[in-house]
Every structure is written in C-alpha cells, then in structure tokens.
Amino acid sequence: MPPPRLFAQVKRFASTIVSKPMPSKTHLHAPLPDSLFPKGYVLTGIHSGIKKKPELLDLAVILSTANGPATAAACFTRNAFKAAPVVVSQEVLQRSGGGRRMGNGARDRRAPRAPPSALVHETLVMSTGVIGQTLPIEKIIAGISSQATAASARNLGSTFEAWERAARAFMTTDTFPKLRARSFTINGKEYRLAGMDKGAGMIHPNMGPPAPAPPAVGVDLRGRWSFNSISVDGDMSTNDTIVVLANGAAISDSEIQEEIDEEHDKTAYETFRDELTAFATELAQLVVRDGEGATKFVTVSVEGAPTYEDAHKVASRISTSALVKTALFGEDANWGRILAATGSIPLSAPLDPTRVSVSFVPVDGSSPLPLLVNGEPEKVDEVRAKEIVSAEDLEIKVELGLGKESAKYWTCDFSYEYVKINGDYRT
Amino acid sequence: MPPPRLFAQVKRFASTIVSKPMPSKTHLHAPLPDSLFPKGYVLTGIHSGIKKKPELLDLAVILSTANGPATAAACFTRNAFKAAPVVVSQEVLQRSGGGRRMGNGARDRRAPRAPPSALVHETLVMSTGVIGQTLPIEKIIAGISSQATAASARNLGSTFEAWERAARAFMTTDTFPKLRARSFTINGKEYRLAGMDKGAGMIHPNMGPPAPAPPAVGVDLRGRWSFNSISVDGDMSTNDTIVVLANGAAISDSEIQEEIDEEHDKTAYETFRDELTAFATELAQLVVRDGEGATKFVTVSVEGAPTYEDAHKVASRISTSALVKTALFGEDANWGRILAATGSIPLSAPLDPTRVSVSFVPVDGSSPLPLLVNGEPEKVDEVRAKEIVSAEDLEIKVELGLGKESAKYWTCDFSYEYVKINGDYRT
Structure with missing residues (x-):
C-alpha cells in the first residue's frame, strides 16, 4: 500500500484531471451477414509500406469486378486547399463522366478487365494523414496494382471479413472500423448497400454537389441530413470525399435493367432515396460516435x-x-x-x-x-x-x-x- | 518516500495528462502612477452581497464627478439574446443621447448632483456570470446607491488603488484585474485614458457600431483592431459591452473646450484616434492573455x-x-x-x-x-x-x-x- 497521503493526492488528482472512461464501442462493429453485401465487388486491406510496422494495414482497395468499372458519383470538400487525391479523383470523374461512358446507366457487360495502367485512370483515390506530408506514391501504386491484377489478387474477397479488413486499413485515430450494410426490396427486387467511412478529428464536412451529377438517382449526396451535418471539432478537412459506386451486378443477365426514376416510379424513387439517406446518416453518425475523445x-x-x-x-x-x-x-x-x-x-x-x-x-x-x-x-x-x-x-x-x-x-x-x-x- | 513503482506511475501520469504550468501574469497588473488617471472620476469595488463570501468584491461603481454626467458612447453585442444590462444601457443611451443633452460636447458645468433616483436613469450597467440566472437586483441597486450618494461614498477614490479595486470587483474566472492607463499630449494639452476590462471565457466579441454615434471623435469603437478581433473560445457573449466616457474634467474652467475634429485639425484627430485604438488594443489583448487555460x-x-x-x-x-x-x-x-x-x-x-x-x-x-x-x-x-x-x-x-x-x-x-x-x- 502506498502511504495514505500520496494515495489521497493521486486520487484527487485523478478525479479532477483524468479523462472519463470512454464509452464502449464494441457494439458498433459487430459482424454483419455476408448476404447483406452487394455483389460484384472485391475488397481488401493490405500493408503496402506506408506505415512502418509490417503488421499495420495501410491501404484499402475496392474493385468492381462485374460489368467493368462501376458507375460513380462523388462529392468533395469545398476547402480551397484540396488534397492531391481530391484533385486526382475529380479529374478521373470529369474524364470518365462518372463511368457513364461505359453504357450510360446500363453497363457494358462485355468490357474486358482493364490492364493495370488503364486502371490508374479509372481509380478514385482517397488519403488521410498529416497535411503537407508527401505519401510514398510508388508503394501505393505497387499496392493497388498488386491487388488489381488478377494474378496476385489473392487477398481480395467479398465477405464481411474482406470489407472489414478494407475499413480497418484506412483508420487513423479511429478506434474502430466503420462499416455498415443493409438490403431492401423495391418492386420485388433486392437492393444492397454497403459502405465504409473513417474519421475522428478534423471533422466538419461541407462538401459541394456531386460532379458529374449522379446518373441514377438525384439524391442529395452531399448529405443535408448526413455527412454535411456532422461535427467533431468544427475543422473542415482538405480531404473530405464521398463516393457512391453502382455496377448493376445484382441484376441478372436475363433481366432488363430499369433505372429508378422519379417520373417513372415515384414510390420506388422515394424508397431508394430514403434508404440511401438513412444509410448515409448511419455512416456519418459513426464518425461522431468515434469523435476524438468523445464521451457523448x-x-x-x-x-x-x-x-x-x-x-x-x-x-x-x-x-x-x-x-x-x-x-x-x-x-x-x-x-x-x-x-x-x-x-x-x-x-x-x-x-x-x-x-x-x-x-x-x-x-x-x-x-x-x-x-x-x-x-x-x-x-x-x-x-x-x-x-x-x-x-x-x-x-x-x-x-x-x-x-x-x-x-x-x-x-x-x-x-x-x-x-x-x-x-x-x-x- | 512512496514506493518507486507508484511514484513512476504518478510521474508518467503527470507528464501526459496534467496541465502545463500557466505563464506568470504578475507583470500584467503592476501598479500604475496615480498621475496617469483621468480627473473627475471616482471609483470603487465593494461587496454588495451578490457573492456569498463577504470578503469577495462583487460590484464596481464608476462615478463621473466633474461637469455632471459624462458623455458616453457604447457598443454592444450583436447576439440576438442580449443580457438585461445590455438592453438597459442601450435604453439609457438612447434616452440621453449619450449624455449630449448635458451640453452637446461642452458640458453643463453647473449641473447639480443628481439624486439617486435620477442616477438610475443615467447609469450604464454591465454584468457577468451564468446566463439565465437572475441577479439580486435589490442588492445591486442598494450597492450603487450607497456609493452614488455623497453621504456614504467613503469608499470612492480616484487613485490607482481605487481603479484596481473596481477592476477586481467584476472579475469572474479572470486571474488578474485588467487595468491600464496612459497619458499623451496634443497641441500642448495633456489627455489621459484609463480603462478596465474583464473576460477570460465566452470571448469572441462581434459588437455593433456605437449608438448613439460618439460625440467627439469618429473612432471605430467596435475595434476592428481591438475588441472585435480577439478570441478565446469562439463563443460570442450575450453581454459584450464597450463604454467610453469623457467628462472634460481635464479642461480648466478658464479654458474654452475645443473638440478634436478631423476637419479642423487632422493631426490632432489622428493622434487621438491612434492613441485610443492602441489603448483599446492593449485592453483587448489582456483578455486573451488571461484566456481560460491559456498558456500561449x-x-x-x-x-x-x-x-x-x-x-x-x-x-x-x-x-x-x-x-x-x-x-x-x-x-x-x-x-x-x-x-x-x-x-x-x-x-x-x-x-x-x-x-x-x-x-x-x-x-x-x-x-x-x-x-x-x-x-x-x-x-x-x-x-x-x-x-x-x-x-x-x-x-x-x-x-x-x-x-x-x-x-x-x-x-x-x-x-x-x-x-x-x-x-x-x-x-
């Protein structure tokens, strides 16, 4: 036993200065059934050498394997200082028109697997970390290429475990991987949404409208009710990015794809919009749950x-x-x-x-x-x-x-x- | 000696969690010579009973004794929720036209000492504390009256000590009284400025322009370069107030007062403006120096x-x-x-x-x-x-x-x- 006086001092000290115990967050990353995850994507998280310790994942790769590249829509930070990956991803989307050149909503199902060099031009990139530090781009390209070519892509998977590994790979001060999935039915067809995000500090996004405009539904991706309505510390990041991908893999080959269109089927449109908004809100809220130092x-x-x-x-x-x-x-x-x-x-x-x-x-x-x-x-x-x-x-x-x-x-x-x-x- | 292990723990704990030592602020409230303070004002800080402990000062009174009530100009918070004293002081100024009814710049030197009831209508009030808590107004009025009537005004003084007592009386989380004084000469006449302020938290003023407009000089009292340019925590108070008083007591009776006027004497005007701005900046900076928890x-x-x-x-x-x-x-x-x-x-x-x-x-x-x-x-x-x-x-x-x-x-x-x-x- 320490002398009582010192002990009392330590206790008083602890009660006035020390942090409160952080809320347990284990329930926020419980396993999800594989059947909730969209078809036609493979993912992984790998160690590419950005982080020093070899056991630390530092690169997540998401690959659309069905119907060629996925259709994409994205929103980016309005910060005047845009991080390099924001600029690159904006260029990729501008050039490709959000992937719509692959078939304008209906996808070109015969598109061959692109070689790695072409993949660079169809890859949306995101990064995180200290602003102004240059990331080792050779390691990142090597890491992406190692997964994107069929030969070496043995780490890629489509299960919960693969998604979770990817979500873990881009954590920084996050205390848990942020991954959600849900499925719902519209006119008898099953739709699946899966999403990952990260962030715990420098959180106060104010992203611009999607450009190019999303091809499928006119949902306000900026998230009036999701990502643009969260704050941890009031500081806007230079890297804020939301990307939505769709590759139509759930549609069987025999079926004619119908876009969900407000004019054509208002109920279907509203159901999809509400599901996507609720899903985005859930992902956005996870960031606040894991806000740096947050106890509330x-x-x-x-x-x-x-x-x-x-x-x-x-x-x-x-x-x-x-x-x-x-x-x-x-x-x-x-x-x-x-x-x-x-x-x-x-x-x-x-x-x-x-x-x-x-x-x-x-x-x-x-x-x-x-x-x-x-x-x-x-x-x-x-x-x-x-x-x-x-x-x-x-x-x-x-x-x-x-x-x-x-x-x-x-x-x-x-x-x-x-x-x-x-x-x-x-x- | 405590057991080494515990001691090491305490030390580690202290080095990671405990606050750094706060900078010493003793030099910021060193005594000032009485000769720097303007003539014609008496001040005190008293215990009126707002605070429980009788040894704590809780009410500051500043009284203009020369030439009747002082001319006043004031700026107030732009917060939509204005504290009661802000509303009262705005009314007092609107009613009195900033005191100019007493002689429009030149003061009515024969104005008799007003009785206490009239003083209430010529008193600018300020308060501080937890928003929404009602202050004991009877105690405050009794406290003001006890000082404002000649009979009992034995605490009032015009020395540094009296000013310091007043500055101390309205401190809350402030760690030192904030008081400054300076004198300067324009066209051979000595001008004196003395000022007090307080504040350490809820500091991010954005005050409106003075109303009524100041009678003497068109200085931007809002302080583009002073009070409207300080921040401790980014939170705008409901009570922010700047009051500038002038009663012309330094002008001897035989002398004809001349207003400092930009058109009439640009150099004099600019000297006064720069002195007043520098003085306001100095006072505003004291608040940041004493910012809650500030080490920088x-x-x-x-x-x-x-x-x-x-x-x-x-x-x-x-x-x-x-x-x-x-x-x-x-x-x-x-x-x-x-x-x-x-x-x-x-x-x-x-x-x-x-x-x-x-x-x-x-x-x-x-x-x-x-x-x-x-x-x-x-x-x-x-x-x-x-x-x-x-x-x-x-x-x-x-x-x-x-x-x-x-x-x-x-x-x-x-x-x-x-x-x-x-x-x-x-x-």
Whole structure:
C-alpha cells in the first residue's frame, strides 16, 4: 500500500484531471451477414509500406469486378486547399463522366478487365494523414496494382471479413472500423448497400454537389441530413470525399435493367432515396460516435427556422461551440451557452428572443425537459437535467419560432482526451 | 518516500495528462502612477452581497464627478439574446443621447448632483456570470446607491488603488484585474485614458457600431483592431459591452473646450484616434492573455486579402480552430491545420493555393520561419519550429496573395485547463 497521503493526492488528482472512461464501442462493429453485401465487388486491406510496422494495414482497395468499372458519383470538400487525391479523383470523374461512358446507366457487360495502367485512370483515390506530408506514391501504386491484377489478387474477397479488413486499413485515430450494410426490396427486387467511412478529428464536412451529377438517382449526396451535418471539432478537412459506386451486378443477365426514376416510379424513387439517406446518416453518425475523445453523442435539432439554411447554420454553431461541448463533457445542463450560440449568428430573419425555446430530449423515450420556453427560463429540475446529460446519448432541441424549416447536426463533447490527442498528433 | 513503482506511475501520469504550468501574469497588473488617471472620476469595488463570501468584491461603481454626467458612447453585442444590462444601457443611451443633452460636447458645468433616483436613469450597467440566472437586483441597486450618494461614498477614490479595486470587483474566472492607463499630449494639452476590462471565457466579441454615434471623435469603437478581433473560445457573449466616457474634467474652467475634429485639425484627430485604438488594443489583448487555460498568446496576421472583411474572417477562423489551438498547446508546428482553416471559408475572391504563404514570426525579433511559400511546403527546420512554438508569444502570418488588405486577431491555445474550467463552471 502506498502511504495514505500520496494515495489521497493521486486520487484527487485523478478525479479532477483524468479523462472519463470512454464509452464502449464494441457494439458498433459487430459482424454483419455476408448476404447483406452487394455483389460484384472485391475488397481488401493490405500493408503496402506506408506505415512502418509490417503488421499495420495501410491501404484499402475496392474493385468492381462485374460489368467493368462501376458507375460513380462523388462529392468533395469545398476547402480551397484540396488534397492531391481530391484533385486526382475529380479529374478521373470529369474524364470518365462518372463511368457513364461505359453504357450510360446500363453497363457494358462485355468490357474486358482493364490492364493495370488503364486502371490508374479509372481509380478514385482517397488519403488521410498529416497535411503537407508527401505519401510514398510508388508503394501505393505497387499496392493497388498488386491487388488489381488478377494474378496476385489473392487477398481480395467479398465477405464481411474482406470489407472489414478494407475499413480497418484506412483508420487513423479511429478506434474502430466503420462499416455498415443493409438490403431492401423495391418492386420485388433486392437492393444492397454497403459502405465504409473513417474519421475522428478534423471533422466538419461541407462538401459541394456531386460532379458529374449522379446518373441514377438525384439524391442529395452531399448529405443535408448526413455527412454535411456532422461535427467533431468544427475543422473542415482538405480531404473530405464521398463516393457512391453502382455496377448493376445484382441484376441478372436475363433481366432488363430499369433505372429508378422519379417520373417513372415515384414510390420506388422515394424508397431508394430514403434508404440511401438513412444509410448515409448511419455512416456519418459513426464518425461522431468515434469523435476524438468523445464521451457523448449529441443530436442538435433546430426547428421553426425560416429556411433550411438558417436551421443548419444554428445547429452547426451550437455543435461547434466550445462552451456547449465542454459543458456536455462536464455533464452540466448549462442551457445559457446553447442560447448564446443560437443568438450569435445572423439569420435570414431576425430572431425574436420571446419565441425561442430550448429543451433536452432524452433518448430513452422519457419526457423532454424544457429549459427555456418562449424566451423565459423554466424552473429546471437540476436532478432530472443532470440525469439526462449524464447519458451517453442526448438531443438538444431548439425551437426558433420563425418558420417551418428544420435541420439536425450530430456532434460530440469536448474532452481532455481531445486536447491530448491533438496536442501530440504528429509526435 | 512512496514506493518507486507508484511514484513512476504518478510521474508518467503527470507528464501526459496534467496541465502545463500557466505563464506568470504578475507583470500584467503592476501598479500604475496615480498621475496617469483621468480627473473627475471616482471609483470603487465593494461587496454588495451578490457573492456569498463577504470578503469577495462583487460590484464596481464608476462615478463621473466633474461637469455632471459624462458623455458616453457604447457598443454592444450583436447576439440576438442580449443580457438585461445590455438592453438597459442601450435604453439609457438612447434616452440621453449619450449624455449630449448635458451640453452637446461642452458640458453643463453647473449641473447639480443628481439624486439617486435620477442616477438610475443615467447609469450604464454591465454584468457577468451564468446566463439565465437572475441577479439580486435589490442588492445591486442598494450597492450603487450607497456609493452614488455623497453621504456614504467613503469608499470612492480616484487613485490607482481605487481603479484596481473596481477592476477586481467584476472579475469572474479572470486571474488578474485588467487595468491600464496612459497619458499623451496634443497641441500642448495633456489627455489621459484609463480603462478596465474583464473576460477570460465566452470571448469572441462581434459588437455593433456605437449608438448613439460618439460625440467627439469618429473612432471605430467596435475595434476592428481591438475588441472585435480577439478570441478565446469562439463563443460570442450575450453581454459584450464597450463604454467610453469623457467628462472634460481635464479642461480648466478658464479654458474654452475645443473638440478634436478631423476637419479642423487632422493631426490632432489622428493622434487621438491612434492613441485610443492602441489603448483599446492593449485592453483587448489582456483578455486573451488571461484566456481560460491559456498558456500561449498568439497573434494571427492575415495579409494580402481582397478586403479587410476577408482578412478578418480568415484570421477569425484560424483563431477559433480547435486543431490549430490544440497544436499550439502541444507546441506542435502543424502548419497544415492553419492551411486547412484558411481554406475552409468562402471569401469575396477565390483563394489560389499557389499564392498562399504561411510563416511563424517569433516575437524576439529573430527571423520569421517560412512553412509554406506560394503553396509549396518548405523543408522546415523542426528544431527551430519547435523553438518558436515553445515561446509564450507567437505570431502566425498568412499571406493570401489576393490583394492589399490585412487584419489581425489575437487568440490563445486550447488546453486541458480550458476543458476543466468549462466542464465544471457552474458547480
């Protein structure tokens, strides 16, 4: 036993400074059945030599094997400083028209396997890491080529395990691989979506519209309700990229492919749009769940705005407020900070404080807790408030009383751990 | 001696988690000679009962004793949720026209001392604290009245000590009272400026133009180069207020007062403007020096912008970037984060990455360290970079290459201590 005095000091020290235990995230990467994953893709994660330790995966490869190259649509960061892979991928898409030259929606099923040199011109690339550091491009090309040529492609697979290996290969400060899959039926046909993403810091995407415009459905890929509505630290990356691929492999050869088209079949269109949006939201939320140092997952809902943009701006401001986020970490129901953030940005119509309400909505289905109603502070039951903010999940709801539009943002708290991770990221 | 193993653990723990020692701030509140302070004001700080412990000062009173009420001009927060004292002070100024009814620049020197009830209508008020908590107004009025009536005003004084007591009385998480004074001469006449401010968190003012317009000089009181260019945490307060008072007490009775007027005497006008701006900048910077948890004082200079607003926006974005601020805390010369922040907001002209340069400017007068020159990363001497970011003071300089306008922002780093202070602020 250490001397009692020192022990007491250590304890006090720990209770005031040390990070809270991070929430367990094991349930977020439980295995998924192979049958959920789309046909016609093979994947892997390999060690190409970017990272020093040979046991670390550092390169993910996704290859469309059915019907030639997949059709692609993508959105990219609006940051004026675009990372090299963003510029390259934009060029690839511009040149290929999103792959539509392969058959304009219907795919050219006789397309031969392209040789590796051609593959470089049809490959969308993404990278992550310290800005300004040059990556070893020879190792990356060798890594891609080793998987893209049939001869050596023995690591490629289409099972959950292969997808998971790929998702693991591009993690940086992520604590778990982010992989989701779902299937649904439209007019008796099964559709499958699988997706991976990564990110834990420098998360505040504001991506532009897809270019070229997506060939199949006019879904807002930018994710008004998904990727463009998440924040970990308010910092926009130079690398933000969303890519959607489709190669029609699920359509059997005997079947004539029909595009899902809003005019032709509105119900089918809406079902697909809603499934894709929900799927994108799920993937986007995983990033916030794994936010650097995060101990909370917080939904910020802004309602009663004159426009969607107004609601989105307010939700973004609350989601990036250092004072709101440290209060969340400290489990302090400090609604005044939410209010100050709400009022701090100009909107398309002036805010009337007497029409603004703020409440906490628990995720367990119990009653919301009003904190401010029409500009008047409620007498808050602090015990109940503490109970709500002590949960890992929490919704902050702000009613502006100015209109009918709404938006959501997903954010996390600001912890010692965030400061620690980002104070020594490069070293 | 504790057992070596535990001791080693404690040491490791301390070296990874514990806050760095805070910079000493004693030199920032050294005594100032009484002769620097303007004539015609008396001040004090008292315990009025807002705070529980009787030894804590909680109310500052400043009273203009010469020539009746002082002329006043003020700027207030643009937050849609204005704190009660902001609304009251705005009303007082609107009603009184900034005190000009007392003689439109020249003061009515025969104005009798107003009774306490009238004083309430001529008093500008400011408060600080947790948003939404109602302050005990009876105690505050009693406190003001006790000082404002000649009979009981025995605490009031005009020395440095009285000013310092007042500055101390409105501190919250501030670690030192913020008080400055200076004197200068224009056309043989001595002018004196004294000022106090407070603030350490919820610091990102964006105040509106003075209303009513200041009677004497058209200085941009909002502080393009002072209060509207500081950030601790990016959060705009509901209470931000700047008040400038002038009562002409320095003008002897035999002398005819002349207003400093740009048309009449441009040199005098510019001297006064520059002195007032420099003074406001000095006061504003004290807030950043005392930023919650701050271990660094960082000047962000943005040059080569198409407009002042563009330069100011970029400087603000860099100054509020959580990633830039944690890197500064970690003394990591991570210029990529500065670049990402720079590129993340739309400007009036598109940024051309090949014209952007970033450098660190040491405050000791030694050579600046280029990090990025015309979009190309420099081979950075990491030892030198570490040396520069390890100093308490540092300048980050960003050249946009788009025009001739520039702006500065003053900010601090983001530390464990900030999270700690704001995780338990209310408790």
